[in-house]
Amino acid sequence: MTVVEPRLTLERRLLREHPLVIACDEVGRGALAGPVAVGATVVDARDARRRVPAGLRDSKLVPEARRADVAARASSWVSASAVGWASSAEIDEVGIMRALGNAAIRAIAQLRVVGVVPEDAIVLLDGNYDYIRPAGATGLTVRPVIKADRDCASAAAASVIAKVARDALMVELHDELPAYQWARNKGYASPEHRDAIRAHGISAHHRASWSIADAPTLF
Numbered sequence: 001m002t003v004v005e006p007r008l009t010l011e012r013r014l015l016r017e018h019p020l021v022i023a024c025d026e027v028g029r030g031a032l033a034g035p036v037a038v039g040a041t042v043v044d045a046r047d048a049r050r051r052v053p054a055g056l057r058d059s060k061l062v063p064e065a066r067r068a069d070v071a072a073r074a075s076s077w078v079s080a081s082a083v084g085w086a087s088s089a090e091i092d093e094v095g096i097m098r099a100l101g102n103a104a105i106r107a108i109a110q111l112r113v114v115g116v117v118p119e120d121a122i123v124l125l126d127g128n129y130d131y132i133r134p135a136g137a138t139g140l141t142v143r144p145v146i147k148a149d150r151d152c153a154s155a156a157a158a159s160v161i162a163k164v165a166r167d168a169l170m171v172e173l174h175d176e177l178p179a180y181q182w183a184r185n186k187g188y189a190s191p192e193h194r195d196a197i198r199a200h201g202i203s204a205h206h207r208a209s210w211s212i213a214d215a216p217t218l219f
Helices: 009-014 045-049 064-077 088-094 096-113 153-176 191-200
Strands: 020-027 036-043 080-086 121-126 141-145
Touching (some): 009 020, 009 121, 020 096, 020 153, 036 153, 080 096, 121 153
Parallel strands (some): 121 141
Antiparallel strands (some): 020 036
16 A cells, blocks of 8 residues: 655645644544544644654554654644544534534634634645534634545644544553553454453443444454
């Protein structure tokens, strides 16, 4: 399989009309347990002239042993970054798409605290659907782009930053409930995770509204 190196082609084009690009990507959407996280990164014209950090890819394409290092370099490369969260209980209450929107809004709100004005930016959102504005965001310009996390360096940075943050949280939750082996499966549907659910039932960190017993094994 040919690995596509993310570039800044789209970001540079967008920066001709907007002073900032805020790229957003989610991790944990398909997990059975744990929160969903949305990473957000800010790129301006100066950032777009700098070299993309070595090894930066969509988080799914970065080996686990290298992710923390790549995420650290990505954080240093962008002007600002943040991760927003929505818990498993929130996912059960409002549904996954609204929870994704809420998490994205929280990430963008963190950027505002450090001086970013989101209304001046264009939000580059990985995927084919804008889940941010239906969650209540106003005044934002959102552009969904399929495979942005693969093709756009700013979205790849958001992806790996969010992935490292969520994985670290799942390791903490593993220490609380080791039977589910979340340090290894990160809450996704692995055989060991499903076996533990059969043996122990679901925990407070599982998405109780999901058909967990019928979930396909992902690895």
